[in-house]
Amino acid sequence: MKLKPNIAVSESGFVFNPATGESFTLNPIGAEIIAKIHEGLDYSEISEWVKKEYTTDEATFERDFNDFVGQLKINGLFEKSKNEEKA
Amino acid sequence: MSISDKKRYERPMIKKMEAGVPNKFGLRSEYTPMQEIDGVSIKQLLKDYGTPVFVLSETTIRSTFQKAKKAFTTRYPKVQFAWSYKTNYLDAVCKVFHQEGSWAEVVSGFEYDKAINNGVSGKKIIFNGPDKTENDLVKAINNESLIHIDHLDELYLLIEIADKLNVRPKVAIRVNMDTGVYPMWDRFGFNYENGQAWDAINKIMRSGKMELMGLHTHIGTFMLSPNAYAIAASKLADLAISLEQKYNHKVKYIDMGGGFASKNTLKGAYLPGTDTNPSFDDFAESITTALLNANFKSDEMPLLILETGRALIDEAGYLLGTVIANKRASTGKRLTIMDIGVNILFTAFWYDHKITPAQPFTHYTEETAIYGPLCMNIDVIRENINLPLLNKGDNMVVHYVGAYNMTQWMQFITLRPKVVLIDTNGTPHVIRENETNETITSLEKTPQHLSSFNL
Ligand SMILES: Cc1ncc(COP(=O)(O)O)c(C=O)c1O
Numbered sequence: 001m002k003l004k005p006n007i008a009v010s011e012s013g014f015v016f017n018p019a020t021g022e023s024f025t026l027n028p029i030g031a032e033i034i035a036k037i038h039e040g041l042d043y044s045e046i047s048e049w050v051k052k053e054y055t056t057d058e059a060t061f062e063r064d065f066n067d068f069v070g071q072l073k074i075n076g077l078f079e080k081s082k083n084e085e086k087a
Numbered sequence: 088m089s090i091s092d093k094k095r096y097e098r099p100m101i102k103k104m105e106a107g108v109p110n111k112f113g114l115r116s117e118y119t120p121m122q123e124i125d126g127v128s129i130k131q132l133l134k135d136y137g138t139p140v141f142v143l144s145e146t147t148i149r150s151t152f153q154k155a156k157k158a159f160t161t162r163y164p165k166v167q168f169a170w171s172y173k174t175n176y177l178d179a180v181c182k183v184f185h186q187e188g189s190w191a192e193v194v195s196g197f198e199y200d201k202a203i204n205n206g207v208s209g210k211k212i213i214f215n216g217p218d219k220t221e222n223d224l225v226k227a228i229n230n231e232s233l234i235h236i237d238h239l240d241e242l243y244l245l246i247e248i249a250d251k252l253n254v255r256p257k258v259a260i261r262v263n264m265d266t267g268v269y270p271m272w273d274r275f276g277f278n279y280e281n282g283q284a285w286d287a288i289n290k291i292m293r294s295g296k297m298e299l300m301g302l303h304t305h306i307g308t309f310m311l312s313p314n315a316y317a318i319a320a321s322k323l324a325d326l327a328i329s330l331e332q333k334y335n336h337k338v339k340y341i342d343m344g345g346g347f348a349s350k351n352t353l354k355g356a357y358l359p360g361t362d363t364n365p366s367f368d369d370f371a372e373s374i375t376t377a378l379l380n381a382n383f384k385s386d387e388m389p390l391l392i393l394e395t396g397r398a399l400i401d402e403a404g405y406l407l408g409t410v411i412a413n414k415r416a417s418t419g420k421r422l423t424i425m426d427i428g429v430n431i432l433f434t435a436f437w438y439d440h441k442i443t444p445a446q447p448f449t450h451y452t453e454e455t456a457i458y459g460p461l462c463m464n465i466d467v468i469r470e471n472i473n474l475p476l477l478n479k480g481d482n483m484v485v486h487y488v489g490a491y492n493m494t495q496w497m498q499f500i501t502l503r504p505k506v507v508l509i510d511t512n513g514t515p516h517v518i519r520e521n522e523t524n525e526t527i528t529s530l531e532k533t534p535q536h537l538s539s540f541n542l
Contacts (some may be wrong), residue, residue: 028101
């Protein structure tokens, strides 16, 4: 789970992909999660953190997280490493 | 950290920014949450009466009626509304209109009996529609109701009954006509342009067996053109004046039917109906100007009857429901499933209903489709709507649902919900119970040979 290296993430929730010129907005929790992914945290670490900070449960977050990561992939923001493809 | 210190969870969301493409939905206030109806908490209503639930505001019914009445009575000396039962015939709703002074307009024996049971005097019931049985007609004649003749077969049957019972039915004819609006509603009544209307009038007048009380038209429904009403009113006025010249007979009323658009937004319309649809004043101005300009003597203006339906009740009705699930279509599009389907929200076939959340959200929104819970492709409540990031269990308010839903709803797969009326003091009352399995199965009968089986 890794963002493409040249992707620019701002703290205020904007993402810029210089390769395509596309910009994206994120809601605050989306921005925080992207930052965590950027730092190299994995799903279980992120999930622990979200459950501590927000009123949600594992099942809800897992589903929403997978959906979110799916959107990051569709929008071409994720690196397709060999590992990733196998996983 | 205790629960109360935690932040309200919202789904993580990413959205591509499309520079220079203004969002078609961006101007709408659809995601402003609505948390109360007439001061009553929506969460509490859902807790007390279940989800989904229809809620009607008596205050809004009365104020809408007063607005419509004022639009006409300030422009024309004699005005009478008749509540179109088919629009919403829950007894409590009809009685609000009757308390406001509305007569009853019915289109079937079932509706006729409902009006009588509600205590409406027979003389104040207008009986429209193509399907009145002989029994219905006899009852209506004996009660001196106003029978609006739809076709020649009915006219002949009335003459027969009048002969047999030696009574004089009070009648009007329904006239259809070209008002410049298409498709033309020429299935009902007698046509103006091709002379059918005159033919019917001649038959009634020559028979001498009936009292021709009025002329009626209903030019269509969800009409957006006040001018069409001006044309229709002039044509009926012409008929009335020629009738007087020919037979020296004055009709007592001109009935312009219903059809005014409500505040809803028709599917495919670019701007919301609240901004674009004509007001009661616009329709009143067109109709009354046409009648006042006709050649009636000033002290012999006919009574103007209006059978306005949807425009009087749509706004007072809300449908509250709950998000069941969020999904993504194979195309990546967000889909939201609610417990409100087209089985109870029949008008979703015609309108892009305004839908707002019932709890506060951040300003982040997402384009989504809203589907109902039925296992059918046609069960679409909104194909495209910009809404906050809804979670399972969140509540939603569908607006302007007062007309036709509580009469055209279907019992399909599941049971119909409660209907609640909030009175003018803010007290909710159940005015129709939810159905139970018993409601449905009590009408069924199983033949003896099907009573048992071995699986
Ligand atoms: C004869 C007649 N009157 C009144 C109405 C009420 O119409 P609306 O709800 O469009 O005002 C209808 C509805 O179709 C009707 O058929």
